[in-house]
Amino acid sequence: MNVYPKIASAVMISLASLSGHALTNDEFKSQQQSIDAQYKSAMAQCKAMKGNAKDVCEKEAEGNEDIAKADLAARQNPNEVTQYKARLARAEAAYEVAKERCDDQTGNAKDVCKKDAKAAYEKAKGEAKVQRAEATPATSPARKAADVSNARKDAAQNARDAEFKAAEQRCDALSGAQKDACLDEAKMHFPK
Numbered sequence: 785m786n787v788y789p790k791i792a793s794a795v796m797i798s799l800a801s802l803s804g805h806a807l808t809n810d811e812f813k814s815q816q817q818s819i820d821a822q823y824k825s826a827m828a829q830c831k832a833m834k835g836n837a838k839d840v841c842e843k844e845a846e847g848n849e850d851i852a853k854a855d856l857a858a859r860q861n862p863n864e865v866t867q868y869k870a871r872l873a874r875a876e877a878a879y880e881v882a883k884e885r886c887d888d889q890t891g892n893a894k895d896v897c898k899k900d901a902k903a904a905y906e907k908a909k910g911e912a913k914v915q916r917a918e919a920t921p922a923t924s925p926a927r928k929a930a931d932v933s934n935a936r937k938d939a940a941q942n943a944r945d946a947e948f949k950a951a952e953q954r955c956d957a958l959s960g961a962q963k964d965a966c967l968d969e970a971k972m973h974f975p976k
Contacts, residue, residue: 847877875908899950910939
C-alpha cells in the first residue's frame with residue numbers, strides 16, 4: 785500500500801468538503817459516523833496482513849481517520865485554528881506512515897529513512913504554521929507581515945535542521961576522509 789495516494793485522496797475529499805458552509809448538527813453526526821465506519825473497514829482490511837505491512841496499513845487507517853476528523857472539525861467551525869489543525873493532522877499522518885515504512889529497512893538505511901521522514905514532517909509542519917500566520921488577523925498590515933515573516937523564518941530553520949540531520953545520518957555510513965568530506969558538504973549545504 786502506498787500512503788501518498790491514499791492520503792492525497794483523503795486530503796482532496798477533505799478540501800472539497802471544506803469549501804462549503806458550516807454543517808448542521810445532524811450533518812456533523814452523520815459524517816462522524818461515516819468516518820468511524822471507514823476507519824473500522826480499513827482496520828478490518830489490515831487484519832489480513834502480516835508483519836510491517838499490517839503496521840503500515842494500520843498507521844494509514846489511523847492517519848486517514850485523524851485527517852478526516854480534523855477536516856470535519858474545520859468544516860464545522862471554519863477558522864484559522866481548525867484549518868491549521870487539519871493541515872497539521874495531514875503532516876502527522878504522513879510522518880507516522882513514513883516512519884512505519886522505514887521499519888522495512890535495517891541499519892543506517894533505516895536511520896536515514898526516519899531522518900528523511902522527520903525532515904518532510906518538519907517542512908509540512910512549517911508550511912502549516914506559515915499558512916496559519918497568513919490566515920490569522922493582525923492589528924496592522926506591518927504586524928501581519930512580521931508574523932508571516934517570522935513563521936517563514938522559523939519553518940525554514942526547522943526544515944533545514946531536520947534536513948541536516950538526515951544528511952549527517954547518510955554520512956554515518958562512510959568512514960575516514962569520506963565521512964569528513966560528507967559532513968563538510970552537509971554543513972555547507974545546510975548552514976545553521
